[in-house]
Amino acid sequence: NAGVTQTPKFQVLKTGQSMTLQCAQDMNHEYMSWYRQDPGMGLRLIHYSVGAGITDQGEVPNGYNVSRSTTEDFPLRLLSAAPSQTSVYFCASSSLYRGWNTEAFFGQGTRLTVV
Amino acid sequence: DQQVKQNSPSLSVQEGRISILNCDYTNSMFDYFLWYKKYPAEGPTFLISISSIKDKNEDGRFTVFLNKSAKHLSLHIVPSQPGDSAVYFCAASEDNAGNMLTFGGGTRLMVKP
Numbered sequence: 001n002a003g004v005t006q007t008p009k010f011q012v013l014k015t016g017q018s019m020t021l022q023c024a025q026d027m028n029h030e031y032m033s034w035y036r037q038d039p040g041m042g043l044r045l046i047h048y049s050v051g052a053g054i055t056d057q058g059e060v061p062n063g064y065n066v067s068r069s070t071t072e073d074f075p076l077r078l079l080s081a082a083p084s085q086t087s088v089y090f091c092a093s094s095s096l097y098r099g100w101n102t103e104a105f106f107g108q109g110t111r112l113t114v115v
Numbered sequence: 116d117q118q119v120k121q122n123s124p125s126l127s128v129q130e131g132r133i134s135i136l137n138c139d140y141t142n143s144m145f146d147y148f149l150w151y152k153k154y155p156a157e158g159p160t161f162l163i164s165i166s167s168i169k170d171k172n173e174d175g176r177f178t179v180f181l182n183k184s185a186k187h188l189s190l191h192i193v194p195s196q197p198g199d200s201a202v203y204f205c206a207a208s209e210d211n212a213g214n215m216l217t218f219g220g221g222t223r224l225m226v227k228p
Contacts, residue, residue, distance in 0.1 A: 004158070031214040042119070042204055042218030043159070050214070058215065090158055094213030103149055104213040106158035 002026050006091050006107035013081040013114045021076040021110050023091030031094045032074040033058070033104065034066065036087040043090060049074055081114045088112070118142045119207050121219035129227055134192040136222050138205030141186060145207040149216070150179060150190050153202045162203075163190070166211060195226045 007022045025032065030051045035043035035058075045058030049068040063085055065077040074093075078085060088111050092104040119140045128134045138148075146167045151159035165172040165179045165188065172179050178191045192199055205219040 031212055033214060033216075035216075035218075040124075040220060042121075042206075042220045043216070044218070045215060048215055059217075092213075092216075096212050102211065102213045103161040103164060104216060106151075106160070108158050109156070 004091055004093050004105050004107035006089075006110050008110060009108065010111050011113070013078070013112065015081060015083060015114060017081050018077070018079050019081065021078075021089055021091075021112070023074045023076065023107060024072050025074075025091075025093040025105070026072065027093060027095065027105070028071060029093035029095040029105075030071065031096075031104075032068065033092045034064070034074070034076045035090045035092065036060065037090065037109075038087050046076065046089075078112075081112075083114045086112060086114045116141075117220070118145075119205055119217050119219040121203075121205055121222045123222050124220070125223040125225070127225045127227060128195050130197055131194045134190075134195045134199065134224055134226065136190040136192075136203050136205075136224065138188045138190075138219050139186060140188075140207050142207070142209075142217070143186075144209045145217070147208045147211040148179070148181060148188050149206045149208075149213070150177075151204045151206060151218075152199075153204060153221070159204060192224075195224075197226050197228050200224055200226045 033048040034046040047066040094104040149164040206216040
């Protein structure tokens, strides 16, 4: 039972490079989200999806793109990395089919450093 | 403008005593509140939640209290154990899907043996 899997776990990028952070869940959850966590701060919502083909912006979407072509996968793309995007990124999934008042399950995180 | 605030960055308690972690929010539309626990180099793990229609929810050693009029919630851990040492995040949502969470800044709990 893998849950939410994020790859890679660590990544170092040069300013201006692009990359995709992968997120996959095997729980058939309809909701998926990306958060970033910076030192001394809580997690902030970047983008979210309520189902395949549907995405929307969260609190801090600038510099990031997402797509949701399948229920299982929700990749996060950095088109041109900037040092301000140095952070730990978490992917999460949840489902109302589990019942009311459900919780989000988080992946292990991707630690990204942009130099 | 932080909508969810945890004003104590850290808390230290003795093993066996009660730990009380506090959280305040400003958005009246928040309807569902969760507590997550996080160890270093791991993702947050769900601890306990409460809907706005309740004022208390209990699960084993963990109890969450909600005061809607004060826009305040607290997490009580009794008795505290060394394994409880972690960062605790309060989160809030306008729905109960566990989606689109707004997090507080976290409180680092240290339980001393």
